[in-house]
Amino acid sequence: MTTQTAQGQLREHVLDAGLCTVCGACSGLCPYLKPFQGRVAVVDRCTLPEDEGRCIAHCPRVGTDMEQLHQDLFGSTYSAEPVGAVRKVLMTRSANPAVREAAQYGGTVTTLVQNALSGGMVKRAILTRTVDGRPMGVSVSTPEEVLDSAGSNYLAAPTLAALNQTNGSGASPVAFVGTPCQVIGFRKVAGLAASSNGSGQQPVVIGLFCTWALGHSFLELLKEKAPTGEIVKTDVPPPPAQQFDIETTDEKVSLPLDDVRAHILDACATCHDMTAELSDISVGSAEGISGWNTVLVRTERGEKLLQQAVDSGILEVQDLPEASLEHLKMASTNKRTRAFQRLSEQSGNPEELGHLRMTSQAAHRVLDGS
Ligand SMILES: Cc1cc2nc3c(=O)[nH]c(=O)nc-3n(C[C@H](O)[C@H](O)[C@H](O)COP(=O)(O)OP(=O)(O)OC[C@H]3O[C@@H](n4cnc5c(N)ncnc54)[C@H](O)[C@@H]3O)c2cc1C
Ligand code: SF4
Ligand code: SF4
Incomplete structure (x- = not known):
């Protein structure tokens, strides 16, 4: 690394290197970095040194220590399992036809966020809403506002800027919905907020499966x-x-x-996570089963959120067919393998995976297919 400022590092190693996922974690903090037309624009120079800039501390594409993040959330080592740490695998959908109508698939995400707010588990939620065709982060606090954000926009969204603008997740417990790269960014933002203000507030993180997102x-x-x-x-x-x-x-x-x-973000080629492994609960399509979601419950908090929704009759549950889970594991493993291969080719060393840090066992498990 040659440049000394945090912003210089971010420019050289992320923005100019085609690694930016446009997640928004570096934005909404200072006036110098702004999401603009599907990328992050540097509007003025910042002279903060690299150990003081929150932009690089938050960025999922700089020094992301999967081992540490995994230990913090699950208390266990990161071993690059096909779909991450999982307690339960299910298929769910909203019991409310109006939610299903507005939602992308089964409306599970909308239902879980509405339930987290109305049940008092969180005070607000950071979601993504489409305005004039472009997705943007929003901070909402009512079930009606959650419904207004239903549906997927396949453009990459700077959602985390909304979290930063609402003063970090340490201020009050939030629900966060995002793609895997956004979830990694969220964990970094929330971890820093907790260590700087001592907040023990527990967020609820709902991750979306993601194979790629589109640029503008x-x-x-x-x-x-x-x-x-x-x-x-x-x-x-x-x-x-x-x-x-x-x-x-x-x-x-x-x-x-x-x-x-042809319009997929360059950054998606080096993305190792398909199922948002650092979420409390991850949600995707139930491929080939219309109107339902695949759900991976990962943490105790995720389990509580799901159970509350089922107990109050707003979420319907079924078993996910075994073949669907096997297919998901294969797709997820393929994505991780492609990313690790590309990153290790770039560094020339199978144990140096660009922005990712992990044990050499985890890296070899994927690269050697063991
Ligand atoms: C870019 C992208 C790629 C995806 N790729 C896959 C895939 O390969 N396989 C798969 O099974 N599923 C994928 N999904 C997830 C899928 O589209 C659904 O979001 C998920 O199945 C939840 O369905 P639902 O009916 O419960 O969602 P809903 O109840 O409709 O809720 C959808 C939520 O998505 C959020 N959202 C919308 N657009 C974005 C965005 N651009 N970035 C972040 N959050 C957003 C909204 O805040 C909303 O809360 C992808 C989603 C996105 C945004
Ligand atoms: S924090 Fe997100 S938006 Fe900012 S440079 Fe990193 S990847 Fe891009
Ligand atoms: S594939 Fe999805 S999660 Fe990965 S970098 Fe692209 S948008 Fe983010």
Whole structure:
């Protein structure tokens, strides 16, 4: 490393290196870094040294110690298990048809966040809402506002800027919903807030499965294809579909998936986490089973949140078919292996995985396929 300021480090090793996931963890803290048109813009120079800049301390793409984060959350070593540490695997959906209608799949995420707020587990939630086609972080406190954020936007979102703007997670307990890179950023932000203000407030972290997210160049493709009406939903149906579905107020259109894939963020090629392994509870599609979610319960807090929702009759539960879990494990392992291979090729050393720190056993377990 040659530059000395925190901002210089962030520029050289993340922003200019194509590693930025646009998660927003470095933004909303100081006036010099701002999410702008799908990237982080440096609007002025900051002279803080690297050990004082929260931007690099928060960034999931700088010195992310998976071993430490895993120990802090689960009290066990990080061993790169296919879908991380899991207590229970389930399939769930909201019992409320209005929630299912607004949601991406089964509305499990919306239901869990609504329940966390109305049951008093948290005071507010940091979610992602689409405004003028662009996703942005929002801080909400009512079940109605949670419903307004239902549905997935496949553009990468600077959601964590909203957490920073609302004074860090140490101020009061929050629920956070995010993709795996955002969840890693959240754990770093929350860990720093807890150690600086001594807060023992426990957040609730709901992670979304994620294979990739799109950069804003995708908006140009959308403009070119120009579906009429306002976009109400986008989706990536399971293989063999190979298409990206867009539903507007007027019509339904599908784009070839390869055309859409051309707009995937560069950073996603070095992302090792498909199932948001540092969440309390992770939620994704139940591939091929329409209107349901796959749910991985990871922590005691996640289990409590789920159980409360089931007991109050707002969440329906079924077993996830064994074949679906095996398929998820395979997809997740493939993603991690691709990322580790790319990172070790870049460093020329299988034990140096770029921004990731872990035991050499964990790295070799993946790279050697053992
Ligand atoms: C970029 C991206 C990629 C994904 N890739 C996969 C995948 O490969 N496989 C899979 O099974 N599932 C994937 N998902 C998750 C899936 O789309 C659903 O979000 C998840 O199954 C929960 O469904 P639900 O019906 O419970 O969600 P809902 O109840 O509709 O809640 C969705 C939540 O997603 C949040 N959200 C919306 N857009 C974003 C965003 N850009 N960034 C962060 N949070 C957002 C909102 O805050 C909302 O609370 C992806 C999601 C995103 C955002
Ligand atoms: S914190 Fe997030 S948005 Fe900021 S540079 Fe790192 S990856 Fe990009
Ligand atoms: S693939 Fe990884 S880096 Fe890309 S958006 Fe998803 S979690 Fe973030």
